Amino acid sequence: MAPTLDLVVNGTRHTIAADPPRTLLTVLRDELDLTGTKYGCGEGQCGACTVMIDGVAARSCQTGAAAVAGRRITTIEGLQHNGRLHPLQEAFLEAGAMQCGYCTPGMIVSGAALLAKNSNPSEEEIVSALQGNLCRCGTYPRILAAIRLAASKMKRSAA
Amino acid sequence: MSYEPERYELMAAPAYDFSFGRRGFFKTLGGGIVVVSFLAKSQAQESGGGRARFGRSLPQQIAAWLHIDAQGAVTVYTGKVEVGQNARTSLTQAAAEELGAPAGAIELVMGDTARTPFDMGTFGSMTTPQMVPQIRRAAAAAREILGPGAWETLDFANADKKLASGVTTSGHPKPTSEWKVLGTSVSKVHGREIVTGSHRYTSDIKLPGMLYGRVLRPERFDAKLVAAETSAAQAMPGVTVVRDGDFTGVAAPTPHQAQLALAAIQARWTAPETQWSSKTLFSELKRTAEAGRERGAGSIEKGLAEAERKHQATYTIAYIAHAPLEPRAAVAEWNGDRLTVWTGTQRPFGVQSELAQAFHLPESNIRVMVPDTGAAYGGKHTGEAAIEAARLAKAAGKPVKIVWTREEEFTWAYFRPAGVIEVRSGVSNGRIVAWEFHNYNAGASGLNTMYDIPNKREEFHPTQYPLRQGSYRGLAATANHFARESHMDELAALSQSEPLEFRLRNLKDERFRAVLQAAADRFGWGKRKAGAGVGYGIAGGFEKGSYVATCAEVHCESGQAPRIVRVVEAFECGAILNPDMLKNQVEGAVVQGLGGALFEAVEFENGRILDARFSKYRVPRFRDLPKIEVVLLNRRDLAPAGAGETPIMTLAPAAANAIYSATGERIRSMPLSRRAADGSTVSGAAAV
Ligand code: FES
Numbered sequence: 101m102a103p104t105l106d107l108v109v110n111g112t113r114h115t116i117a118a119d120p121p122r123t124l125l126t127v128l129r130d131e132l133d134l135t136g137t138k139y140g141c142g143e144g145q146c147g148a149c150t151v152m153i154d155g156v157a158a159r160s161c162q163t164g165a166a167a168v169a170g171r172r173i174t175t176i177e178g179l180q181h182n183g184r185l186h187p188l189q190e191a192f193l194e195a196g197a198m199q200c201g202y203c204t205p206g207m208i209v210s211g212a213a214l215l216a217k218n219s220n221p222s223e224e225e226i227v228s229a230l231q232g233n234l235c236r237c238g239t240y241p242r243i244l245a246a247i248r249l250a251a252s253k254m255k256r257s258a259a
Numbered sequence: 260m261s262y263e264p265e266r267y268e269l270m271a272a273p274a275y276d277f278s279f280g281r282r283g284f285f286k287t288l289g290g291g292i293v294v295v296s297f298l299a300k301s302q303a304q305e306s307g308g309g310r311a312r313f314g315r316s317l318p319q320q321i322a323a324w325l326h327i328d329a330q331g332a333v334t335v336y337t338g339k340v341e342v343g344q345n346a347r348t349s350l351t352q353a354a355a356e357e358l359g360a361p362a363g364a365i366e367l368v369m370g371d372t373a374r375t376p377f378d379m380g381t382f383g384s385m386t387t388p389q390m391v392p393q394i395r396r397a398a399a400a401a402r403e404i405l406g407p408g409a410w411e412t413l414d415f416a417n418a419d420k421k422l423a424s425g426v427t428t429s430g431h432p433k434p435t436s437e438w439k440v441l442g443t444s445v446s447k448v449h450g451r452e453i454v455t456g457s458h459r460y461t462s463d464i465k466l467p468g469m470l471y472g473r474v475l476r477p478e479r480f481d482a483k484l485v486a487a488e489t490s491a492a493q494a495m496p497g498v499t500v501v502r503d504g505d506f507t508g509v510a511a512p513t514p515h516q517a518q519l520a521l522a523a524i525q526a527r528w529t530a531p532e533t534q535w536s537s538k539t540l541f542s543e544l545k546r547t548a549e550a551g552r553e554r555g556a557g558s559i560e561k562g563l564a565e566a567e568r569k570h571q572a573t574y575t576i577a578y579i580a581h582a583p584l585e586p587r588a589a590v591a592e593w594n595g596d597r598l599t600v601w602t603g604t605q606r607p608f609g610v611q612s613e614l615a616q617a618f619h620l621p622e623s624n625i626r627v628m629v630p631d632t633g634a635a636y637g638g639k640h641t642g643e644a645a646i647e648a649a650r651l652a653k654a655a656g657k658p659v660k661i662v663w664t665r666e667e668e669f670t671w672a673y674f675r676p677a678g679v680i681e682v683r684s685g686v687s688n689g690r691i692v693a694w695e696f697h698n699y700n701a702g703a704s705g706l707n708t709m710y711d712i713p714n715k716r717e718e719f720h721p722t723q724y725p726l727r728q729g730s731y732r733g734l735a736a737t738a739n740h741f742a743r744e745s746h747m748d749e750l751a752a753l754s755q756s757e758p759l760e761f762r763l764r765n766l767k768d769e770r771f772r773a774v775l776q777a778a779a780d781r782f783g784w785g786k787r788k789a790g791a792g793v794g795y796g797i798a799g800g801f802e803k804g805s806y807v808a809t810c811a812e813v814h815c816e817s818g819q820a821p822r823i824v825r826v827v828e829a830f831e832c833g834a835i836l837n838p839d840m841l842k843n844q845v846e847g848a849v850v851q852g853l854g855g856a857l858f859e860a861v862e863f864e865n866g867r868i869l870d871a872r873f874s875k876y877r878v879p880r881f882r883d884l885p886k887i888e889v890v891l892l893n894r895r896d897l898a899p900a901g902a903g904e905t906p907i908m909t910l911a912p913a914a915a916n917a918i919y920s921a922t923g924e925r926i927r928s929m930p931l932s933r934r935a936a937d938g939s940t941v942s943g944a945a946a947v
């Protein structure tokens with residue numbers, strides 16, 4: 101029998117062929133139909149393909165699927181809970197932090213990973229965490245605003 | 260409104276002209292079979308030629324533009340596409356306003372050649388001045404036919420019958436003073452799908468049985484394929500290989516297999532040696548220039564002869580890439596001799612025409628649909644990926660998807676044209692008396708000065724050029740404003756005038772004066788003293804019906820590239836349709852403009868792009884972000900103009916002027932931090 105891998109994506113276990121070796125990005129998009137994770141460069145430079153591995157932001161175009169077998173993979177599709185948006189998704193809508201929206205999933209996943217480990221990031225911390233994410237439409241000011249807004253929403257709901 | 264197409268728009272012929280259809284058959288190398296075309300000869304002869312169809316008139320039937328079903332669900336049809344500029348939202352607002360319907364009841368069908376009226380394309384900032392009024396007229400006519408209370412009583416029985424014979428010309432759109440939906444910050448249609456990752460772009464489409472395509476690219480521009488050994492690729496299971504004219508490509512059941520098949524092709528190329536490189540570019544442009552078409556007033560000779568002080572300077576503008584985050588993508592599916600294509604393009608009907616020419620089919624056999632696209636910025640006027648996917652799909656007998664790699668997008672798309680601009684001028688008593696302006700290859704749009712000058716000559720000179728070049732957000736106007744507004748500052752210095760005052764003294768146009776003043780006021784212009792590496796610059800301009808002015812604060816530390824730390828941009832485009840989205844557009848233009856102003860430049864040599872990756876071609880990132888303040892002037896007495904392009908024009912000259920104020924150094928090349936990389940040094944000024 102051909103060797104397989106188990107990927108746990110957004111809480112669901114998927115068994116996929118182990119061969120040939122391929123990136124997590126192509127597995128998510130072309131095999132599991134999770135197309136919210138985008139291709140933008142394939143060289144770790146744009147962040148459109150960002151997912152979380154055990155809660156930490158990672159470039160899925162630079163990640164071999166085999167390397168993350170069994171780990172907890174979260175994509176943009178997995179940020180909602182029971183139909184309720186993640187506070188950062190809400191904040192992106194409120195701040196109007198998108199134009200074409202193609203970078204948006206990667207931005208939100210990167211931002212959500214940051215907020216998970218730092219609930220009140222400074223401007224410099226946000227910029228550092230998102231420096232690898234490109235928005236060619238230039239919505240950076242709004243993305244910064246959305247992350248700050250989400251941080252304050254999360255603080256309020258925690259209080 | 261008059262509109263002069265920019266020189267580079269629309270003119271490109273399709274990337275391929277396939278042999279089949281024309282010869283009545285085509286060959287596939289995959290499986291070694293010869294497939295006889297389904298195409299009837301008479302049909303094949305109907306197609307061909309560059310049917311640009313500029314003059315096509317818009318349909319007058321309401322039914323061509325909107326449909327209302329018995330439940331009151333409204334479908335609006337437009338050939339415009341959504342590439343991030345928020346046309347989907349502003350057109351939804353336009354329909355909602357005039358119908359009196361909730362925005363949520365309206366669904367737009369955009370850019371579908373089978374369902375939407377013909378449209379030249381989404382470019383030139385035309386959606387707002389042309390399509391918004393068109394949709395408003397259609398919706399107003401529909402409201403008048405249905406009666407005022409349709410959405411209150413929810414009585415839509417027979418709405419489609421009532422509208423069937425209606426015409427758009429009978430509609431009376433509301434005056435601006437009565438707007439309730441237009442003019443407000445309605446939030447983005449499909450925003451929720453975008454933030455949840457469910458919004459489907461072309462590159463996300465997957466059809467049953469679909470294959471993944473890859474195209475064999477020449478090793479350099481203009482290279483010709485001498486020989487290709489494809490047998491290893493053909494022997495791979497499930498792989499289709501196509502070689503047809505200049506096209507060689509593969510299709511396979513997975514992206515990985517397509518990659519392997521492509522790599523298995525051994526190709527030999529010949530390419531002419533070329534002298535052109537980014538190092539010699541500007542002197543080559545000058546060397547190959549043609550005479551310009553003269554435009555002007557007064558006598559430039561007389562003006563210069565009489566001027567107290569004279570000045571001349573040369574400015575250069577590098578090639579830059581659009582680099583939309585979603586590269587070119589297409590999915591193609593054949594059904595007999597009928598072709599359906601989904602692709603991210605700004606010109607669905609143009610791509611339909613390109614496909615018709617490439618495949619020698621009538622346009623009526625081809626349907627092009629444009630899903631909302633991961634941006635374009637003028638860079639997606641053409642249909643390369645669509646043609647490639649369709650060619651492979653034809654051979655494979657299955658749908659094929661092509662998504663260009665980032666490197667392909669950086670290499671085989673087209674670029675914003677580079678250019679050289681020469682200016683000669685004269686001033687007397689703080690007034691400009693002579694202005695001569697020659698633009699080589701950068702494009703004619705925005706060539707003419709808005710300043711009040713008695714003697715002037717302004718010419719655009721076509722040249723030969725080394726790279727495939729085309730439209731870009733505000734392409735020529737950005738180049739022309741860079742030269743003009745830099746030179747204005749130089750003249751201000753020459754006549755010992757304060758830069759803003761100097762501009763206002765030479766300017767009558769009230770709307771232009773208003774944006775300059777508004778930007779200066781918000782910026783606190785003139786309140787702080789420049790020096791010690793900190794400088795302030797201002798620049799303004801007009802293009803495509805709208806006015807912009809930018810103030811920039813720049814920090815220059817020795818040995819480091821200049822940094823733009825604060826930008827105030829004032830913008831006026833008539834009556835505002837959606838304030839928050841307009842602000843978003845202006846901010847985005849400033850951010851995107853940072854790249855072209857400071858560091859973006861396509862480097863090339865001997866037919867190869869040297870920086871075809873994001874790791875080599877630097878685009879603006881979070882850390883480059885200045886503090887940006889946008890001042891919107893709302894002129895509700897004026898018809899709305901587009902806003903996608905003009906706001907990008909004046910950052911570069913404002914920054915160049917700020918660098919001068921900080922350091923006394925005048926940089927005359929875009930990008931500013933690359934200065935005089937050109938060995939031929941056309942930059943540099945000398946007073947005459
Ligand atoms: S696609 Fe992975 S970083 Fe760009």
Ligand code: FES
Pocket residue numbers: 198199200201202203204234235236237238239343584633634
């Ligand atoms: S919104 Fe278009 S790339 Fe970010």
